[in-house]
Amino acid sequence: MTDTAGTFAAVFAALFVAHSVGDHWVQTSAQAAAKGDHDHAGRLACARHVATLTLTKAVVLAAVVFVLGLEASVLGAVLGLTVDAVSHYWADRRFTLARLAGACRKTEFLVLGTPAHPKHPVTADGEYAPTLGTGASGSTR
Template sequence: MDVFAAVFIALWVGHSVGDHWVQTSCQAAGKGAPGWAGRAACARHVASLTATKVVALLPVVWLLDAPVTVTGLLLGLGVDAVSHGWADRRTTLAALARICGLEAFHNVGTGAHPAHPVTAAGTPAATLGTGAYALDQSWHHAWLLIAALVIATV
């Protein structure tokens, strides 16, 4: 249990830093674009995000002398990277939200939502977050849990 908890916390912190501080504006803007340009931007984001998770995870494993294997690390980080890249292409997560009946929530905070916030001029107003962002992050958190279980048990 201690190994799982330490690994999960390290992955969570690495995810938060990598997804919000390390990801470049170009990656964030381009990763959902169609074609190879979008795939390349998403791949660069996933690579830098995974590297950030490794930077957060390795000192925890080393300093706590956690009994994790190279195989477990590679499998766990690989599962996490694939799941992250899948969701960050944007159309994939939007389609899943639609299939699950969450399209309206996915659109909260955007001009696509029928009750979107507007400025005095009637244009869409900025918000602190969107349904798409909440679904994106909860998707990533679920896969961090799976990755931590793999790392701690393989």
């Protein structure tokens, strides 16, 4: 039996790792490139990405709960993963996050790490150096 703090820590670690794997390794290049497009293909690419990301999180979470014998609610896990999936889809559509950044006056942060930022990273030759950066870490078309 694990206390609440231990369960929280284990679940947090599991979901943090699963997010990194699902968002960077499971997501296809095609999904990453198209998920912000303003058309049906963009919406579908984003939905597919979020579905595989959520599945990755569910599998890792279930494994951790089982291996560690944690007391966890199936309903709580489903609700949490649903809220996570919906918010991730919303943010990954990019224009939604760009609008929020504009409204909060955080556009400079949104484009940090991209060529649109005035202090974007450069190579020794002065060319743009691609980076994961922060903010949207991708196109905000």
